[in-house]
Amino acid sequence: MSDVTTASLPPLVAPSSTMGLLSVFKRSYLLRLLVQREIAARYEQSFLGFLWSYINPLTQFFIYWYIMGVVMGAHNTIDNYPVHVFSGLVVVHFFTETFGAGTRSIVRNKSLVQKMPLPAEMFPVAAMLVSLWHVLPQMAILLIVCILSGWHPDLGTLIGGTLAFAILMVLGTALALIFSVANVFWRDFGSLVGILTNFVRFGCTMIYSYDMLAQHAGSLKWLVLGNPIAVACLLFQRAFWALSTTDPATTLKTQFPPHLYHQGVIALGASIVVLLIAQWFFTKFEARIPEQI
Amino acid sequence: MAEAIIAEHVTKDFVLRRHKTFKQMSVAKMRGQKTVDRFNAVDDVSFTIQQGESVGLMGLNGSGKSTLLKVVSGVMKPNKGTMVTRGRIAGLIATGAGFQSQLSGLENIYLNAAIYGLNEKETKKVLEEIIDFADIGQFIDQPVGTYSSGMTSRLGFSIAVHVDCDIFLADEILAVGDKPFKRKCMNKMDEIRASGKTMVYVSHAAASVQRMCDRVICLERGRVIFDGDVDEGIRVLHYDDDEDGDELALSDAEMGADV
Numbered sequence: 001m002s003d004v005t006t007a008s009l010p011p012l013v014a015p016s017s018t019m020g021l022l023s024v025f026k027r028s029y030l031l032r033l034l035v036q037r038e039i040a041a042r043y044e045q046s047f048l049g050f051l052w053s054y055i056n057p058l059t060q061f062f063i064y065w066y067i068m069g070v071v072m073g074a075h076n077t078i079d080n081y082p083v084h085v086f087s088g089l090v091v092v093h094f095f096t097e098t099f100g101a102g103t104r105s106i107v108r109n110k111s112l113v114q115k116m117p118l119p120a121e122m123f124p125v126a127a128m129l130v131s132l133w134h135v136l137p138q139m140a141i142l143l144i145v146c147i148l149s150g151w152h153p154d155l156g157t158l159i160g161g162t163l164a165f166a167i168l169m170v171l172g173t174a175l176a177l178i179f180s181v182a183n184v185f186w187r188d189f190g191s192l193v194g195i196l197t198n199f200v201r202f203g204c205t206m207i208y209s210y211d212m213l214a215q216h217a218g219s220l221k222w223l224v225l226g227n228p229i230a231v232a233c234l235l236f237q238r239a240f241w242a243l244s245t246t247d248p249a250t251t252l253k254t255q256f257p258p259h260l261y262h263q264g265v266i267a268l269g270a271s272i273v274v275l276l277i278a279q280w281f282f283t284k285f286e287a288r289i290p291e292q293i
Numbered sequence: 294m295a296e297a298i299i300a301e302h303v304t305k306d307f308v309l310r311r312h313k314t315f316k317q318m319s320v321a322k323m324r325g326q327k328t329v330d331r332f333n334a335v336d337d338v339s340f341t342i343q344q345g346e347s348v349g350l351m352g353l354n355g356s357g358k359s360t361l362l363k364v365v366s367g368v369m370k371p372n373k374g375t376m377v378t379r380g381r382i383a384g385l386i387a388t389g390a391g392f393q394s395q396l397s398g399l400e401n402i403y404l405n406a407a408i409y410g411l412n413e414k415e416t417k418k419v420l421e422e423i424i425d426f427a428d429i430g431q432f433i434d435q436p437v438g439t440y441s442s443g444m445t446s447r448l449g450f451s452i453a454v455h456v457d458c459d460i461f462l463a464d465e466i467l468a469v470g471d472k473p474f475k476r477k478c479m480n481k482m483d484e485i486r487a488s489g490k491t492m493v494y495v496s497h498a499a500a501s502v503q504r505m506c507d508r509v510i511c512l513e514r515g516r517v518i519f520d521g522d523v524d525e526g527i528r529v530l531h532y533d534d535d536e537d538g539d540e541l542a543l544s545d546a547e548m549g550a551d552v
Binding site for chain 1: 296299375381394400407410413
């Protein structure tokens, strides 16, 4: 008898049931609200507001441009050095912002996490999307500078650029997931982010070129190339910087590892594996978040 | 009748970390002391609530009422046992909703409604009603962090009751808020109850439980010690004793504070 009455009713389900990242994208309206709110809130109560998202990378850019370019003489050895640095910086900054804001995301949203039932994966994913939003104006600046220095995009620009962003988004989300939940239990992970960020910054071919690395680092260069972010950085520089140098053909030959696209695909695959591990890790510890936060 | 909430042997434990830092923990390990402790806030609780039932959840402070409600709402997951519910759940847990203090009241309405599962259109439809019911005037555009505790719970309650839910959870909602608002709340909850929604009501005020509920579940140290008739449940917890004096009993009787 009860079969008849319950037929039209919603099913009996666990109120906390989530499907991890899938449920985040299923609830796209909530995700959109969180992203909008985060864009407004990241620099709340600051006079310059969102401008800080540009001041930060721009100051870094000028430091590298002056110290490395002028003082250390990279302008003479690397063609179109400012674009080399800036295209790397777009990649590095997107990743470090995702990583840093993602790590803090759950603790920052304490009041919601403790009282409202929503998939906690929402917060690191929203942090990644907010960082992606902040990349747009940097991309605009990069494009203008590239065009001014005689950039001729090719099909590789599209493929490489897309592949680079795919790697960064997947790996950034993965690390944000792991660190956001770890940060709930031990705030030490928040401090660890600063150190890892530094490794990322100097582990990419941003202030130095691939050629320099290959000459000086020997087999150590595989430590750099084994890092998906460094591969994304190279793909990005292949797409923008290489094609805006005076002799793109030579640049492509000497300044990039052979089989760069293969490495890009491998890096993306590795990032996806890390994301799956991150989801497993997150699900394992998620249940303790509301009480430990 | 269909079941709305089924709890089977639900247990929720909490981990108590005795030592905060690496140094303290290593010292404790070396001395062979325990570094973590567990205790069951909710211990092997089973019950079935039918659709349309109005159930009071009672017990002393620390008996596990709020934790149980968090498991029902989905904020917490049980370690053992299963909890299943039917339909949308809305309500207030532990006095006050999950608000973002830096966001305005209006923005928080949108956010909370989205968490309950409403889309933009559905939210806009009830927006006016929510604002009217909360009745906090121009503060609706101010950050929630600047609200008084009364205003916060007014807004939280207003959102929760205007979300078209199947199960309504109410935890100590009358603890803050002035008398006119309490009356308004009670009327609204009567409405919810009359509309056939399932309600779980946590309160220490025996009179309000008597008025609102047709069944009580009493908890003691996380375990169910009584499940059944309201008056009997209140007797089990000795909430009918009048030793606190007339003044308290009087205010309680006229729908007053949750003591």
